Amino acid sequence: MQFNDENRQQIFASLQYFFEKFHQQLDTSAVASKQTQLPDMPLSAHPRTLSALNKIIEEQLSEHVSGSNGPRYWGFVTGGANPIATYADWLVTTYNQNLSKGGDSIASSFERQAINWLLELFSLPAQFSGLFTTGATSANLLGALVARQFAGSQQGIDIAKQGMFALDVQVFSACPHASMIKSLGLAGFGQNTWQPVACLADSEAMDVEALREALLNSNAKSKIVLASAATVTGTDYDDLMRISELCKTHNAWLHVDAAFGVFERLVSGPNGKTKGLERADSITLDCHKWLNVPYDCGVFLTRHHALLKQTCHVGAPYLVQGEEFDDYMSLGIENSRRFRAFPAWCTLFAYGKSGIREAIESNIAQAKALAKWLDSSPYYTLLKPCELNVVVFAPSVKHPLSSSSECLRAINNSGEVFVTPGLWQGQATMRAAFSNWTTQMKDVERSVTVLEDICK
Ligand SMILES: Cc1ncc(COP(=O)(O)O)c(C=O)c1O
Numbered sequence: 001m002q003f004n005d006e007n008r009q010q011i012f013a014s015l016q017y018f019f020e021k022f023h024q025q026l027d028t029s030a031v032a033s034k035q036t037q038l039p040d041m042p043l044s045a046h047p048r049t050l051s052a053l054n055k056i057i058e059e060q061l062s063e064h065v066s067g068s069n070g071p072r073y074w075g076f077v078t079g080g081a082n083p084i085a086t087y088a089d090w091l092v093t094t095y096n097q098n099l100s101k102g103g104d105s106i107a108s109s110f111e112r113q114a115i116n117w118l119l120e121l122f123s124l125p126a127q128f129s130g131l132f133t134t135g136a137t138s139a140n141l142l143g144a145l146v147a148r149q150f151a152g153s154q155q156g157i158d159i160a161k162q163g164m165f166a167l168d169v170q171v172f173s174a175c176p177h178a179s180m181i182k183s184l185g186l187a188g189f190g191q192n193t194w195q196p197v198a199c200l201a202d203s204e205a206m207d208v209e210a211l212r213e214a215l216l217n218s219n220a221k222s223k224i225v226l227a228s229a230a231t232v233t234g235t236d237y238d239d240l241m242r243i244s245e246l247c248k249t250h251n252a253w254l255h256v257d258a259a260f261g262v263f264e265r266l267v268s269g270p271n272g273k274t275k276g277l278e279r280a281d282s283i284t285l286d287c288h289k290w291l292n293v294p295y296d297c298g299v300f301l302t303r304h305h306a307l308l309k310q311t312c313h314v315g316a317p318y319l320v321q322g323e324e325f326d327d328y329m330s331l332g333i334e335n336s337r338r339f340r341a342f343p344a345w346c347t348l349f350a351y352g353k354s355g356i357r358e359a360i361e362s363n364i365a366q367a368k369a370l371a372k373w374l375d376s377s378p379y380y381t382l383l384k385p386c387e388l389n390v391v392v393f394a395p396s397v398k399h400p401l402s403s404s405s406e407c408l409r410a411i412n413n414s415g416e417v418f419v420t421p422g423l424w425q426g427q428a429t430m431r432a433a434f435s436n437w438t439t440q441m442k443d444v445e446r447s448v449t450v451l452e453d454i455c456k
Pocket residue numbers: 076077134135136137138177179180230231232257258259260286298
């Protein structure tokens with residue numbers, strides 16, 4: 001195969017073939033593939049044909065991918081790629097725009113509009129601005145980096161230029177996501193230096209009184225609070241109203257990881273569990289979770305645009321500066337950037353507020369249905385009431401498989417459903433997270449059959 005256009009029709013036909021095949025197999029193939037290693041192959045010395053490539057895709061790839069894009073993959077917090085976003089993503093690759101700077105394409109304008117629509121969707125104030133990131137991890141990293149810049153500005157240090165050697169700062173958090181801790185390491189705070197704040201009893205939510213004490217007792221010149229909305233296992237929400245008040249009193253930066261928890265705002269409005277999110281200095285969202293757009297698509301928002309720009313500014317003679325708006329390459333981590341905003345833009349355009357809310361409500365209803373069944377089963381223990389989309393459970397003493405890990409293996413080996421492990425109040429658990437738009441109640445019923453069968 002040479003780099004030319006002759007194959008275009010064949011490529012399109014191949015895409016259609018694999019697309020349809022994948023969607024047919026989602027219902028019948030194992031949710032988790034048992035084959036995960038590609039056999040060694042020599043690098044091609046010469047061009048190969050499209051049919052040679054398709055043979056490899058057919059035999060080595062399409063048969064062995066996971067069903068993570070389907071209805072019964074309940075591991076982590078995994079969204080599917082909705083049909084409109086899938087189509088949009090194909091166009092993203094077709095157009096292959098580089099959203100590093102403005103001035104030569106309308107694409108950046110779609111990104112700005114998508115951010116504005118997300119603010120509207122989540123009832124967040126227009127003072128926030130932001131950008132699409134590769135995921136929630138990179139949004140959390142931006143949160144750590146901009147918070148660091150803010151702390152520097154309080155101490156007369158431009159961290160982006162001078163580094164953080166002289167910075168006197170303390171970071172507080174109760175139950176940060178692992179990616180937030182990783183981000184602290186990447187941002188130079190260190191993964192182990194944050195001060196743990198106690199959680200409320202039987203919850204992963206921050207004890208705000210403990211935070212009050214910790215802030216009062218801290219001698220650090222600058223303070224950063226990392227809050228969660230929601231935590232990845234317990235789906236617990238920190239009390240953002242009270243925390244934001246404390247942050248105001250102590251001139252502390254408040255970053256909220258609301259990767260998937262923000263979607264609760266579509267169900268309960270801005271005065272539900274996320275009340276106070278609008279007061280944060282920066283926020284992480286994740287569209288490749290509950291907005292059901294393809295990887296990779298997170299969002300970073302901040303109400304301190306100037307600090308973000310100081311943090312990420314890039315200057316080089318060959319980089320044409322944009323025009324009316326700030327260049328995205330000076331607002332984020334990467335210079336060259338995929339048009340990842342487009343699948344999110346199209347999703348917001350096509351499904352609208354009510355369409356997106358309905359998908360969220362269905363997932364919550366499915367999670368609650370599974371939780372209800374587990375709670376009534378003598379073989380399982382529901383470890384906490386299900387309040388959102390994650391079900392946390394373990395085998396009860398009556399279960400023939402005594403440990404969560406054995407039970408998890410049996411469930412996943414069924415090929416019918418896939419769940420991932422978690423830790424709840426120090427106890428090993430299983431987590432089933434509902435965030436795929438294709439999941440239906442019949443998938444819950446199908447999985448209940450598996451849960452019953454492994455008890456026999
Ligand atoms: C609360 C929270 N924050 C951050 C992340 C990391 O997200 P990503 O995998 O998109 O980087 C996750 C992933 O599950 C999450 O649940």
